[in-house]
Amino acid sequence: MQEELTKLRDEALQKVREATDLKQLQNIRVQYLGKKGPITEVLRGMGKLSKEERPKIGALANEIREVIAGEITSKQEQLEKAEIEKKLQQETIDVTLPGRPVRTGNHHPLQAVIEEIEDLFIGMGYTVEEGPEVETDYYNFEALNLPKGHPARDMQDSFYITDEILLRTHTSPVQARTLEKYKGKGPVKIICPGKVYRRDTDDATHSHQFTQIEGLVVDENIRMSDLKGTLEVFAKKLFGEDRQIRLRPSFFPFTEPSVEVDVSCFKCSMKGCHVCKGTGWIEILGAGMVHPNVLEMAGFDSKKYRGFAFGMGPERIAMLKYGIDDIRHFYTNDVRFLKQFKQA
Amino acid sequence: MFVSYKWLSEYVDLDISPEELAEKITKSGIEVENVQAVNEGIKDVVVGQVLEKEQHPNAEKLSKCLVDIGEGEPVQIICGAQNVEKGQKVPVAKVGAVLPGNFKIKRAKLRGEESNGMICSLQELGIEGKLVPKEFSDGIFVFPSDAEVGKNAMEQLFMDDYVLELGLTPNRSDCLSMIGVAYEVAAILKKEVRKPEVHYEAAEEKATDYITVNVEAKEDNPFYIAKIIKNVKIAPSPLWMQMRLIKAGIRPHNNVVDITNYCLLEYGQPLHAFDYDRFGSKEILVRRAHDGETIVTLDDQERKLTSDHLVITNGKVPVALAGVMGGADSEVRDDTTTVLLEAAYFKGSVVRKASKDFGLRSEASLRFEKGVDPNRVKAAAERAAQLIAKYASGTVLEGEAEFHDFSIEKKVITISAEKINNVLGTNIAVDEIKEIFDRLQFETVEENGLFTVTVPTRRGDIAIEEDLIEEVARLYGYDYIPSTLPEGSSTSGALTDYQLKRRKVRRFLEGAGLYQAITYSLTSKEKAGQFTLETSSFTQLALPMSEERSVLRLSLLPHLLESVKYNKARQIDDIHLYEIGSVFISDDALEKPLEKERLSGVMTGHYVYHPWQGEKTKVDFYVVKGILDGLFDLLGLLDEIEYKQAKREGLHPGRTADIYLNGSFIGFVGELNPEVEKEYDLDETYVFELKLADLIQYEAKPVIYTPIPRFPSITRDIALVVDQHVHAGELQETIREAGGKLLKEISIFDVYEGERLGAGKKSIAFSLRYYDPERTLTDEEAAKAHEKVIKAVEEKFSAVLRS
Numbered sequence A: 001m002q003e004e005l006t007k008l009r010d011e012a013l014q015k016v017r018e019a020t021d022l023k024q025l026q027n028i029r030v031q032y033l034g035k036k037g038p039i040t041e042v043l044r045g046m047g048k049l050s051k052e053e054r055p056k057i058g059a060l061a062n063e064i065r066e067v068i069a070g071e072i073t074s075k076q077e078q079l080e081k082a083e084i085e086k087k088l089q090q091e092t093i094d095v096t097l098p099g100r101p102v103r104t105g106n107h108h109p110l111q112a113v114i115e116e117i118e119d120l121f122i123g124m125g126y127t128v129e130e131g132p133e134v135e136t137d138y139y140n141f142e143a144l145n146l147p148k149g150h151p152a153r154d155m156q157d158s159f160y161i162t163d164e165i166l167l168r169t170h171t172s173p174v175q176a177r178t179l180e181k182y183k184g185k186g187p188v189k190i191i192c193p194g195k196v197y198r199r200d201t202d203d204a205t206h207s208h209q210f211t212q213i214e215g216l217v218v219d220e221n222i223r224m225s226d227l228k229g230t231l232e233v234f235a236k237k238l239f240g241e242d243r244q245i246r247l248r249p250s251f252f253p254f255t256e257p258s259v260e261v262d263v264s265c266f267k268c269s270m271k272g273c274h275v276c277k278g279t280g281w282i283e284i285l286g287a288g289m290v291h292p293n294v295l296e297m298a299g300f301d302s303k304k305y306r307g308f309a310f311g312m313g314p315e316r317i318a319m320l321k322y323g324i325d326d327i328r329h330f331y332t333n334d335v336r337f338l339k340q341f342k343q344a
Numbered sequence B: 001m002f003v004s005y006k007w008l009s010e011y012v013d014l015d016i017s018p019e020e021l022a023e024k025i026t027k028s029g030i031e032v033e034n035v036q037a038v039n040e041g042i043k044d045v046v047v048g049q050v051l052e053k054e055q056h057p058n059a060e061k062l063s064k065c066l067v068d069i070g071e072g073e074p075v076q077i078i079c080g081a082q083n084v085e086k087g088q089k090v091p092v093a094k095v096g097a098v099l100p101g102n103f104k105i106k107r108a109k110l111r112g113e114e115s116n117g118m119i120c121s122l123q124e125l126g127i128e129g130k131l132v133p134k135e136f137s138d139g140i141f142v143f144p145s146d147a148e149v150g151k152n153a154m155e156q157l158f159m160d161d162y163v164l165e166l167g168l169t170p171n172r173s174d175c176l177s178m179i180g181v182a183y184e185v186a187a188i189l190k191k192e193v194r195k196p197e198v199h200y201e202a203a204e205e206k207a208t209d210y211i212t213v214n215v216e217a218k219e220d221n222p223f224y225i226a227k228i229i230k231n232v233k234i235a236p237s238p239l240w241m242q243m244r245l246i247k248a249g250i251r252p253h254n255n256v257v258d259i260t261n262y263c264l265l266e267y268g269q270p271l272h273a274f275d276y277d278r279f280g281s282k283e284i285l286v287r288r289a290h291d292g293e294t295i296v297t298l299d300d301q302e303r304k305l306t307s308d309h310l311v312i313t314n315g316k317v318p319v320a321l322a323g324v325m326g327g328a329d330s331e332v333r334d335d336t337t338t339v340l341l342e343a344a345y346f347k348g349s350v351v352r353k354a355s356k357d358f359g360l361r362s363e364a365s366l367r368f369e370k371g372v373d374p375n376r377v378k379a380a381a382e383r384a385a386q387l388i389a390k391y392a393s394g395t396v397l398e399g400e401a402e403f404h405d406f407s408i409e410k411k412v413i414t415i416s417a418e419k420i421n422n423v424l425g426t427n428i429a430v431d432e433i434k435e436i437f438d439r440l441q442f443e444t445v446e447e448n449g450l451f452t453v454t455v456p457t458r459r460g461d462i463a464i465e466e467d468l469i470e471e472v473a474r475l476y477g478y479d480y481i482p483s484t485l486p487e488g489s490s491t492s493g494a495l496t497d498y499q500l501k502r503r504k505v506r507r508f509l510e511g512a513g514l515y516q517a518i519t520y521s522l523t524s525k526e527k528a529g530q531f532t533l534e535t536s537s538f539t540q541l542a543l544p545m546s547e548e549r550s551v552l553r554l555s556l557l558p559h560l561l562e563s564v565k566y567n568k569a570r571q572i573d574d575i576h577l578y579e580i581g582s583v584f585i586s587d588d589a590l591e592k593p594l595e596k597e598r599l600s601g602v603m604t605g606h607y608v609y610h611p612w613q614g615e616k617t618k619v620d621f622y623v624v625k626g627i628l629d630g631l632f633d634l635l636g637l638l639d640e641i642e643y644k645q646a647k648r649e650g651l652h653p654g655r656t657a658d659i660y661l662n663g664s665f666i667g668f669v670g671e672l673n674p675e676v677e678k679e680y681d682l683d684e685t686y687v688f689e690l691k692l693a694d695l696i697q698y699e700a701k702p703v704i705y706t707p708i709p710r711f712p713s714i715t716r717d718i719a720l721v722v723d724q725h726v727h728a729g730e731l732q733e734t735i736r737e738a739g740g741k742l743l744k745e746i747s748i749f750d751v752y753e754g755e756r757l758g759a760g761k762k763s764i765a766f767s768l769r770y771y772d773p774e775r776t777l778t779d780e781e782a783a784k785a786h787e788k789v790i791k792a793v794e795e796k797f798s799a800v801l802r803s
């Protein structure tokens, strides 16, 4: 009997091992461990055995049951796992197919430049002032020390609407208007971005409409060195930590002294390249100490207050920064152009 | 201003190269835009003499010349110029020579005859055609007889020189003269200025016996002198003078005219020479022109004058347009023997007016417009008299006829070293400042750090302390000014609410897939009238450059549509753009238009395009509306917004909504009218335009947290069959009111029209969610609220529940 049981065991284990799916395994379980299974059958014949042998065979039978049950369970787990794996295998997708796009637009490169500059100066305590694009002759010229008939008016051919009203030729009238608002009391620290207009024929380097950003600081004891230091911070932020600036004397009616400001070439590190036309320097803005006439006209005591002002063209900065070769791109709104400035 | 390096060196010792000089001038404030070697690209051109000239045997228009070039045997050169003659001394490009444009001269055979070089015109030597003297303009150049054969022609032509091109800012008109430039350069290089020595022997006869001067327009012309030079022989001026004029961009004419131009360049003072015998009287009268008077100017144009223009007259008729151009009748000609030389101070404004009105910008008018140095009027006249005596063998009469009605006041400015250093942020020593003023040759007295500076009249740009500070700064060197930051009271920088929200709007729209566009504000009249949100008259330019850019825009959409058209024409079909910009609302009562910011957008093509999984959503009304709703939600305004079916010019009559914010109109959204789509070559395109300020400035409800739901809610769906004309919005409103406090959410999940419902009917299915924040809602309570909803829609819209 003992022999019979071990044979059964070996037979069952053999079948378990050979089982290839859960259904076969279930059959083996029913076949060997069920109430009508061979082990039960063997145990039924135990009555024939001696008293001594009975518990021994009983124990052996139970042991064999357990062994078989154990084997079936582990085989089952194994098969289940394989089945899941097989199922997952079948669910495999091509991860290289394109995802569902989230199509976003982005800001215009000029806006990118303007906001970058705004944020830089806001961090330095400036506010952002805006003003009308249609201006009076007074704010556009006279309040800026450009009386009627001044030769420097030729520098900017303007779009007049009437004798006294014109499209602003620069954002400087915002400075004059803001100074008036402060009623002769500083400190004033502003930055003025906006659209301006000049009588130019549109081509690769000219546009009858373009943008400008000007800055103005008026306080007691403002020095030219403050202008230099401020613009140095600006140049480093916009064009990189290693940049230097250089002031060259120049002329603007609303500042005295006036300077043009060059930034060391960020493309060639001053070795000379096509961007800097071989000079190592790139002209980037105009600046100067606010002319006392401008302060006085806006109600500031020029004996007590001084100021500096600077102005630049976002088009030029964007063209330099991003290597854009034609100013008209900014106003054509070609989507293939616009989409290149997502991270700008 | 074009400055000859060699000419300049007559006034200042230049011990540096032209390039170094240019660099220094630029650093000190006047930009040298270009340094040009006059003989650039020229090699091996010598003076030759034509020994023989005969007709080319095979070509009628060519001459066969035997030319001595100073190297043993004369060479044969074939020349095509008509003016070549035996005996002439001419520039010869030898075999192996190079001319501008890398034109290499080789031994050649021309129609069978050997040619060993080329006889050159000035144009071939790189001189601009318009500067070449008339007698040589159609042929080769001919040297004066004293030129040395075999010598370098560039040297003989005074072309071994450099020209510095100065880009002058309007304030530095003092450098529109060689002497002015000399003062500037001397200050930079710490050198002296050598001014020309003027002396000649005057005749005993007096100029005043020949001419009198009267000025009626004293304001316009406070100073006028006239000199008389007799026995003048008109001829070409010396070659060196002609070449100096050419290098400065002025074409030589004859000795007298060239000398007036030469003095203009040297002193910055325009002069004019009249033919005395053709002047027509012994009297000069300067006055404003009479309306309708005319003058024929040197360029043979008849000019109609008005009282805006200042003229020189002979007491009867105008003989010159003051400061701009002389008259043809009294022009100096080859047979002129007596010259009436004018030197005057004309006001810039009156000269500018004439030069603008007649489109005549001359070297003279340019200088008068910027303001000449009153102290040089007479000096220049004397210099010219000297040169005419010398180079036109004239006899200068004693003295001059003169009108004088202004006193030349020298400006005196006091400034302290402390102020200079305070403004610049520097610490420049008193001595150093004094030295700078000395270099500028500004008469300066210093006492305890206080400078009293007398500004010379040549520097009309210097009027106030700040001007002196600039002089100090530029000669001290901006490189030596330190870098500091303002030290005053601190200010807090921030965007205004408006600016901040406008940025949020931008970021939202960009996140929703729209690119920011920037378009032009100037447009055509036709476009300006389209898509306007408010009535306005046009703001027109007085002198537009074109009809296309003649009026300020009243809507951003026309140009945005142009941008879409531009993209479509380049095979881009999915185009989503927005723009924020001003429109210009005007009525006749306003001095200038009101500027109002608009937010506009245009969308066409796919909104979602993910074809391989079958997702392709075209832009339609609801895509755009959804974006706008998202925007309104961002601004906290969604509950205050209402869309109303609308009809608008240019838009699809069935697919357009006006948008109201708390009852006031703020803009629209809709599809373009198919006719407009055709006009712009577009497919189905949707647009919106909103009054941005109204959106941003509307006071949205403050943000206050409401507790997150703690109890379960109950959802009930209903499908309502209603007449087709009933709007979902109306139904929703009724449902909201009837549902009361417990109705928390309404959403539409199905809209159906079809035969099964019967003609003129549609079904809209709503999902309603009921919720009580205080406790768990019972089915009965929800049912009660839901009953009310059903009753309300049944009553109001005769809605039938669809099962």
Ligand SMILES: [Zn+2]
Pocket (backbone or CB within 6 Å): A265, A266, A267, A268, A269, A270, A271, A272, A273, A274, A275, A276, A277, A278, A280, A281
């Ligand atoms: Zn570079």
